[in-house]
Amino acid sequence: MKRFNKKIVILGLFILLMTGVWGCGKKSADNTPATVASKDYIYKAEVLEDIFGQEDKSVDRLLRSGDSFYAYGFEWNEETETSALMVYQISEEGTLENEYVIPVEENASFRNLTMDDDGNIYCIINESQEVAGEADPETGEETTEYIDTYYLTKMSLQGERIFSTNLNEIPEFKTRWEEDGYFYVGEMILDKEKGIYVNTMGMLGKFDLECNFREVMEESKWNELSSANFVLLNDGRMAAYLYEDDGITLALADLEQGTLGEKYKVPGRSYEFSYYPGVGYDLYMTDSNSLYGYNIGDEDKTMLMNYIDSDLSTYNVYNVVGINEKQFFAFCDGENVPVKFTKVDPKDVKDKKQITLATVYTNWQIRQEVVEFNKSNDEYRINILDYNSLYGTDEDYMAGINKLNTDIVSGKVPDILVVDENMPVNSYINKGLFEDLKPYINEDQEIDMDDLMPNVIEAFSIDGKLYTMMPSYYIETLVAKTSDVGEERGWTVQEAKDLLASKPEGTQFINNVTREAMLDECMSMAGSQFIDWESGKCNFNSDEFIQMIEFIKSFPEEVDMEAFGDDYWTNYDAMWREGKVITSKAGISNFNYYNYLEKGTFGEKITIIGFPTSVGTGSVIRPTFQMAISSKSPNKEGAWTFVRTFLLDEYQAGETNYNLPISIKRLKVLAEEATQRPYYLDEKGNKVEYDETYYIGDVEIVIPPMTKQEAEEFVEQLYSFTEVYHYDESLINIIKEEIAPFFKGQKSAKDVAAIINSRAQIYVSENK
8 A cells, every 4th residue: 555655744734823824816806816815725634644544554535425424445465365345434523433344256346436325335346257268260279258247236335235237238238239349337427316327338328226227318418428527516416527629618417318507617727627526615626736616607716725825735636525614535646545624714823924926837846845935934934826827728828927927017026936938037137127146145154156057157147147046957959979960069050951961861850840840949949149138139130040941941841640650660769879860859957868868869979069050059058947036025035035945955955856956066966876877775775776778679778877987078068058048939929920931932031031030129129
């Protein structure tokens, strides 16, 4: 059995009732965040470890039966080699009331378990029987076949089968079985008042509550309902949610009549929600940030619990079973130990100084650090505004960031901003919205500026000031064989074209990249040569840009999907070694990946050559995330107290293993580790070394660790990158719009370059 993660227990078991929280969660009439006490969304999480923390209790699902609550799972006995269904009755207080053991017969399994309000179990029991098959026509040997028989069953908690119906023998199902040659059972839906509905062989069979077959739903009606997912609400109504082209809709369903009521669009990012029967609301809806109450047909949902406000680093609260309007049971993050959640009275929560952190999406590392900060800091509390969760819609995936940008421009700047690549950061800096972080770093007793990668600090500095902070990064680039491109980084478009022309016909520059994708990559990693953001001058009408778009035009408009046959995948891993593909796009985030590219993918020394450009090297520093502090924040010191945690040794050592750390001290440790064989710890805590491998077909190639010289050379390269990744979707869209006639042969490269330069100049001037 998987034990509940101790870190989650510590984070979630008890919130700090002495924690103050003033934040945002509701919306005011003008659709802007209202200053509402986020203390309204705090729940205490109690992990039921006393009951389910033992190795012999594995729980798969939580159920409600009338006013009682149950959890069940399956247990395998190694000594007797038998299986049992374990059902645990839990009180509202979270204590164990009863435990039931229901033996599972050999070659049998239970599926689709649910319960009525009287504590009876409804399920599908699958019994598999081994029978002799037809003799092999060549060898004459007898073969073995298995026949699966499915029983719709009602049974007691003592395991007594009260009613049971053989689904295989129902004429309608049996006929389809004989026609198709196989038998399957899908979803089973229990309507506690009307009957049971079982999706079998593509038909919906109707049964009464004693498991007696009544009829098959008309095909035309089932066709409309078959794509729906059903939730039996606590008041006895049946809800259906359907995946539509523009999002998820909810409707009331009548499975007896085979009809759906009026459909209502789920508010917000509907695809991100999970749906459960609610108490006080029709439904509970959960996403990665919060639990909401929702009544079918309402214009909006109501936030009930915010995970971070409740000091939970969890991303996933699921299988929610309501106890009452202020309590529920659920699971968290894939752990199989139930958790009881209880709403905390806002008056029991002491106020602290609020620090607002705004983000488009909540980065999991930031999330964890916020929870730790809120639990340990006596003066400040971080309140996260996740704009995608608050304002995102199925129709507009940019709604969240657009709203955030609008708020910032209108003066609603958060204390801390997690910088998104689609933000006009230079414009914000020019408007004086961000605080210079260098003085904070220099005055901090635990952070040494000399321990931070100097080229990274310089690359993100403007006029000697550092407005954003990043704890780690990776290098976005192209790599190629040194034997093809030489040891020196950087090349021009002409040099790339000349190399490609020198290769056999059919050689690819990059593997299966479309014209549009190549344009995106070139502009993100080599586009800075055409814009001087400091002066606001554009240079898209230059010979270099014209040469670049002429090169991009040589790439296919679409990837030929017919090329992805068996031969393609058989030879895929050898393409770069055999020279069929010249370069590989790479996000170099650690020593091991670079070593893998060189000794695995290419099989010889490589060069970080970058995207073709006339200025710079075409390789860029791409932060894992960046944070800025508002220059107008009333809590700058508190904001820095949080931001600094990402530069401390503890964070750098624990959270930067899969990206390049900004800490030189940590980089040296990783360089040393790169020269050693990888290892894992076995069950006894012993260190077990193993080899990294690369496969070409069935041939295994062992990838040795880096030598000390190789690790040192890689580190030396990391000190030399000075260009920054910049993706401006609005600017790229301008280029795509105007470049289309050139790609279609309707205009010359020079003509579209002039138009692009004019439009880009206006855009840059407006956003400078």
